[in-house]
Amino acid sequence: MKNHEPDKPWDLTRFPTIQPPAGSRPHADAGDATCFLGAEDRLRAPKLDEAVATIKNWFRAMSLNVLAFGTGCGAIELRPLATSRFDMSRFGITGAPTPRQSNVFIISGYLATKTLKRVIRCYEQMPNPKWVVALGSCTINGGMYWDSYNTIKVLDLYMPVDVYISGCMPRPEALIAGFSYLMDEIKAGRANGWHHYLENLDWYRENQKQVITDWDLPDYNW
Numbered sequence: 001m002k003n004h005e006p007d008k009p010w011d012l013t014r015f016p017t018i019q020p021p022a023g024s025r026p027h028a029d030a031g032d033a034t035c036f037l038g039a040e041d042r043l044r045a046p047k048l049d050e051a052v053a054t055i056k057n058w059f060r061a062m063s064l065n066v067l068a069f070g071t072g073c074g075a076i077e078l079r080p081l082a083t084s085r086f087d088m089s090r091f092g093i094t095g096a097p098t099p100r101q102s103n104v105f106i107i108s109g110y111l112a113t114k115t116l117k118r119v120i121r122c123y124e125q126m127p128n129p130k131w132v133v134a135l136g137s138c139t140i141n142g143g144m145y146w147d148s149y150n151t152i153k154v155l156d157l158y159m160p161v162d163v164y165i166s167g168c169m170p171r172p173e174a175l176i177a178g179f180s181y182l183m184d185e186i187k188a189g190r191a192n193g194w195h196h197y198l199e200n201l202d203w204y205r206e207n208q209k210q211v212i213t214d215w216d217l218p219d220y221n222w
């Protein structure tokens with residue numbers, strides 16, 4: 001009898017008394033004669049996977065812990081968002097004091113090249129999955145600092161951004177709309193910036209080192 005892994009509850013070979021349904025064929029990978037999976041059974045496994053992933057994503061979307069790190073003047077609009085008038089906690093959004101307890105990083109406006117170094121360090125300390133929300137025109141194209149020598153013009157080159165909220169500065173209503181969009185993206189499994197960062201780390205590192213001249217960050221221990 002094959003040794004079955006306990007973490008695959010859909011694996012029908014765990015139940016040797018099940019008879020092969022009419023028209024079924026032996027599973028290609030199974031050395032066990034009792035392992036017969038019909039077309040319906042073969043469809044069942046990915047559906048269970050998808051259901052578990054959907055539930056996980058739903059819970060993640062309803063539990064956003066925002067790192068308290070204001071990089072630019074857009075951070076001032078985050079304060080009213082936490083008060084009773086706009087009440088971000090009703091969406092499951094709350095603040096977190098350290099990167100290791102956060103899963104949302106808000107880049108709240110312009111980002112100086114010196115700040116970028118700290119932002120990268122904090123972002124890499126956050127556990128996966130994690131998401132980045134960029135507030136204001138400055139994060140999109142430099143905004144009113146478009147010709148400044150020491151601000152970041154295109155944030156996407158240095159870290160993955162899941163949601164941009166435009167405006168200078170965006171009002172709390174716009175922030176709520178942006179968070180709602182992020183939650184929908186997480187639930188749909190489309191907010192995968194963190195995964196993109198892992199897969200393209202070399203590309204991001206190359207870009208980061210072009211503006212952070214005194215690079216002394218430790219290697220990321222994935």
Ligand code: SF4
Binds near residue numbers: 072073108135169170
């Ligand atoms: S977009 Fe406007 S409010 Fe936001 S950081 Fe830039 S100048 Fe400040």
